[in-house]
Amino acid sequence: xxxxxxxxxxxxxxxxxxxxxxxxxxxxxxxxxxxxxxxxxxxxxxxxxxxxxxxxxxxxxxxxxxxxxxxxxxxxxxxxxxxxxxxxxxxxxxxxxxxxxxxxxxxxxxxxxxxxxxxxxxxxxxxxxxxxxxxxxxxxxxxxxxxxxxxxxxxxxxxxxxxxxxxxxxxxxxxxxxxxxxxxxxxxxxxxxxxxxxxxxxxxxxxxxxxxxxxxxxxxxxxxxxxxxxxxxxxxxxxxxxxxxxxxxxxxxxxxxxxxxxxxxxxxxxxxxxxxxxxxxxxxxxxxxxxxxxxxxxxxxxxxxxxxxxxxxxxxxxxxxxxxxxxxxxxxxxxxxxxxxxxxxxxxxxxxxxxxxxxxxxxxxxxxxxxxxxxxxxxxxxxxxxxxxxxxxxxxxxxxxxxxxxxxx
Numbered sequence: 001x002x003x004x005x006x007x008x009x010x011x012x013x014x015x016x017x018x019x020x021x022x023x024x025x026x027x028x029x030x031x032x033x034x035x036x037x038x039x040x041x042x043x044x045x046x047x048x049x050x051x052x053x054x055x056x057x058x059x060x061x062x063x064x065x066x067x068x069x070x071x072x073x074x075x076x077x078x079x080x081x082x083x084x085x086x087x088x089x090x091x092x093x094x095x096x097x098x099x100x101x102x103x104x105x106x107x108x109x110x111x112x113x114x115x116x117x118x119x120x121x122x123x124x125x126x127x128x129x130x131x132x133x134x135x136x137x138x139x140x141x142x143x144x145x146x147x148x149x150x151x152x153x154x155x156x157x158x159x160x161x162x163x164x165x166x167x168x169x170x171x172x173x174x175x176x177x178x179x180x181x182x183x184x185x186x187x188x189x190x191x192x193x194x195x196x197x198x199x200x201x202x203x204x205x206x207x208x209x210x211x212x213x214x215x216x217x218x219x220x221x222x223x224x225x226x227x228x229x230x231x232x233x234x235x236x237x238x239x240x241x242x243x244x245x246x247x248x249x250x251x252x253x254x255x256x257x258x259x260x261x262x263x264x265x266x267x268x269x270x271x272x273x274x275x276x277x278x279x280x281x282x283x284x285x286x287x288x289x290x291x292x293x294x295x296x297x298x299x300x301x302x303x304x305x306x307x308x309x310x311x312x313x314x315x316x317x318x319x320x321x322x323x324x325x326x327x328x329x330x331x332x333x334x335x336x337x338x339x340x341x342x343x344x345x346x347x348x349x350x351x352x353x354x355x356x357x358x359x360x361x362x363x364x365x366x367x368x369x370x371x372x373x374x375x376x377x378x379x380x381x382x383x384x385x386x387x388x389x390x391x392x393x394x395x396x397x398x399x400x401x402x403x404x405x406x407x408x409x
Contacts, residue, residue, distance in 0.1 A: 003359055003369050010210045011182025014201065015359045015369060016194045024095050024190025025356040027087035028102050029364045032213055033179035035081050035151040040165075043123070044159015045081040047166055048174050050123060052086065053077070054115040057108040061115060067101045068094075075101070079156055080275075083364055084178075089353055095192045096200055102203035108178050111168045120163055127157050134238050134405045135304065140405045142240040145228065146298055150220045153255060180212035181205065187360030189352045219295040220254060225401045232405040237307040241317055242300030243399045246366050246390075248292035254378045255390045256290050256299065262329075262387075263320065264288025264301055266344065271302065271320050280316065282309040294365070299394065307407050314402065324391045328384030331397045338379050345375065 003017040033047045053075075056062040068075040073090030086105065088098045130136045140155050147153030158166075188197050223244050232238075244250045264272040264287055276282045283305035290299045303313045329337075351353050362369050370378075 002371050005363060005369055006198075008181070010255060011180070011184075012201070013185045013363055013367075014198065014206070015185065015187045015363045016197060017189045017355065017359060018194070019189050019352050019355075020191050020192065022092060022191075022350060023089060023352070024091045024092040024098075024192060025087070025191075025353045026095075026102065026186070027356055027360045028106060029185040029187060029360040030084045031082065031179055031183050031364060032084040032174070033080050033082040034154055034156045035217075035360055036178070037151065037154070038216060039151075040162070040206060042154045042162045043084060043156070044166055044170055044174055045084050046156050046158060047119070047123060047163065048171055049077045049079045049084055049086075050119045051111055051116060052105045053169055054119065055110045055112070056104045057110055064101070066113060071097065073098065077321070081152055081331060083361065085357070085360065087357070092191050093352050095190065095196070099197070099200040101120050103201075103208070105186075106175075107205065109171075109175060109207045111171045113168060114170055116166075116171070120166075123157065123163060124160055127160060127163075130157065132405045133324075134233050137232065138238045138240050138405050139302070141230075141302075142300060142401075143298070145226055145403060146223070146242075146244075146401065147220055148224075151218065152220055152293065152296075173312060176251040177213040178215075182211050183215065184208075185360050185364040187356050187363065189356040189359070214242045216296045225399060227402045229404040229409070231407070231409045233307070233407045235271065237310045239299050239303045239305075239310055239313060239402065240402060241303075241314065241402045242298055243394055243401055245290055245297035245299040245394050246292060247294060247296050249294065250292075250297075252386075252390055253292055253297075254375075255382050255386045256297070256394070258291075258337065258341055258382055259387050259390055260288045260290040260299055260322070261341050261344070262296060263266050263324075265341075267340060272317060275316050275320055276303065276305075276313055276373065280312070282313050282316070285381065295384075310404060310406065314337045318397070318400070321391065321395050324388060325395065328388045331384065334382075334384050334387075338382070342376060 001018060003015050006014045032045055037044045055064055068088050068090055071091060073088055075088045077086045086102050091099050145152045186201060201217050246256050262271055264270050272286050276286050283303045285304040288301045291297055301317055307311055317337045359369060
């Protein structure tokens with residue numbers, strides 16, 4: 001079944017998918033990620049994500065976080081570079097409760113000085129936990145170097161010193177600027193009629209302003225490849241290798257996604273898993289990712305291994321990249337890769353909570369939802385030459401950056 005997308009006069013957008021299930025899922029997706037923060041407010045979006053659960057005009061913090069939990073559901077949120085999402089999963093008969101709660105914390109949050117200061121300590125602990133984990137830290141540090149001097153390079157969690165300067169006034173202004181109908185996508189997947197969802201949203205979002213500030217994207221330019229090694233590992237070395245990639249508005253987005261899936265996707269038969277793990281027994285963890293943003297994207301390969309295996313791992317990764325750059329993959333391999341990619345997309349859509357998030361993010365980013373047929377057609381149109389050309393554009397030796405966390409300098 002295909003989702004239905006509706007844009008209302010206020011600017012609010014809804015993506016709805018009917019799925020027979022005892023459990024329903026809803027997300028409020030705001031274009032309000034960390035890249036839209038002011039320079040002196042790094043970490044504000046993530047700080048807000050924490051503080052909206054600390055109470056509203058009619059609920060205490062405990063009442064807020066208990067509202068969904070007490071019926072067996074789950075309430076949560078996340079902050080990314082380009083979006084902030086409040087979401088809930090719950091027994092479908094409690095849909096009204098969930099929509100009313102997410103609306104209440106979006107429209108009527110109350111930030112008391114006491115709770116604001118308490119939450120700063122919680123986030124500082126969260127920052128410390130990331131600093132204590134080389135696996136988590138290396139991804140953040142890689143993006144920081146990749147987008148050096150730009151908001152995309154800022155850590156979503158912020159930094160301790162900057163966090164201490166954030167105030168109730170900053171939180172109130174962020175809500176006023178970003179929590180508006182024209183900046184909101186609501187995604188619902190479940191066994192409740194679309195008409196009912198529309199009525200509930202109309203009722204509980206009536207006080208939300210239609211518009212806030214104009215949200216502009218400051219384009220990133222000036223990428224400079226780097227090769228950095230730091231002494232930051234505990235028991236094993238960590239490597240991230242990568243570079244620039246197409247944005248999510250680029251026509252080559254699907255080509256890049258397929259190429260990265262071939263190289264190091266979740267399947268055990270990915271090129272890098274077979275080479276580094278199965279053939280050469282160099283590493284336990286190998287993964288490849290492609291992350292698109294509004295104006296730019298990046299690709300990365302991660303390897304966790306013994307320190308003595310880092311250099312050989314880099315050589316093997318570049319060897320596999322060069323295979324693609326020098327010679328298009330065979331028709332038989334391309335056919336298998338496309339079939340595998342489609343199957344993985346189908347598996348992802350089989351989990352309703354993940355589907356709700358995927359639909360919400362897609363509508364927020366693109367303003368539309370591609371049908372399964374559209375997605376499959378775009379995959380079918382990819383040629384071996386397309387994969388080779390995208391590799392040549394973004395994965396040549398002079399385009400690649402590396403960041404290594406090792407046990408020694």
